[in-house]
Amino acid sequence: METATTRTAADEAWTLLRELAMAQRGVVMGIAAELGLSPPQLFTLQALKEGEPVPMSDLAGVLRCDASNVTGLVDRLAARGLVERRPAAHDRRIRHLILTDAGRQLRAAVGERLGRPPAGFDALSEAEARQLRDLLAKVADGS
Amino acid sequence: METATTRTAADEAWTLLRELAMAQRGVVMGIAAELGLSPPQLFTLQALKEGEPVPMSDLAGVLRCDASNVTGLVDRLAARGLVERRPAAHDRRIRHLILTDAGRQLRAAVGERLGRPPAGFDALSEAEARQLRDLLAKVADGS
DNA sequence: TATTGTTATACTCTATAACTATA
């Protein structure tokens, strides 16, 4: 009797993506440590916008955690002078978060490092990179 | 004067991959919650092998955390009857971790859910899925 | 009444340093 574990090409592609993500997990931890941030602090900084103020509740949504958790995360970033709270003019329940100059600078450093494609991408030709991009765009569109 | 932010196809592909990873982060948190695990516990369970015993120190390497942290993680999994410690025969300093029946079952459930490609993959034809798999394999090889 | 954010609480995660047992 045959156990027929037929793996489709999509399954195999997904496995490769998960292995890539696992490796990237280590890279992110390294970047965070290098810049003196914990991983959650790094994500929080990335979730903030360059010019535009962000309500705390939005942050909870992006980070997929409880609002009470955001309070502590922002407390610690604010204690380091990376972000400031400011009451929203139109609804004084809402606290807007704005990056300080130091916060903008650190966030940019994080973004620059995260944005660097891993070494493996150098193995692709220009045409292959375009193919990969288009296929991933199709996957993203279909979600 | 031109600011020439020339994004290569590789950069764009990498951005799409990071967006996919960000979405997947929410999926993983959902699976963990659904199965009554914290995300670190889920990763720990995945890092264990089906038949083969795993030394605690290996786990620290895979999870990229300190050995003292592994002690606590394993304590909690063991308290739930998912894993057991057993001294290695050839070197009694080493503790081998083995999954219990419940642990194997839960690990399989995690693996089954994580292994499901996201909905977006349905948008690819068979040929496209093969193309994507081959391109990702090339990237993985080049790392 | 409903919503935004905080506080109180309890637990988990995490690293550092000191320790035990074994090699």
Next chain:
DNA sequence: TATAGTTATAGAGTATAACAATA
């Protein structure tokens, strides 16, 4: 001496429930 793992400690991350201020 060196290594595998634990313990002690301290701090960060996390959710739940109760609360304050505002809408």
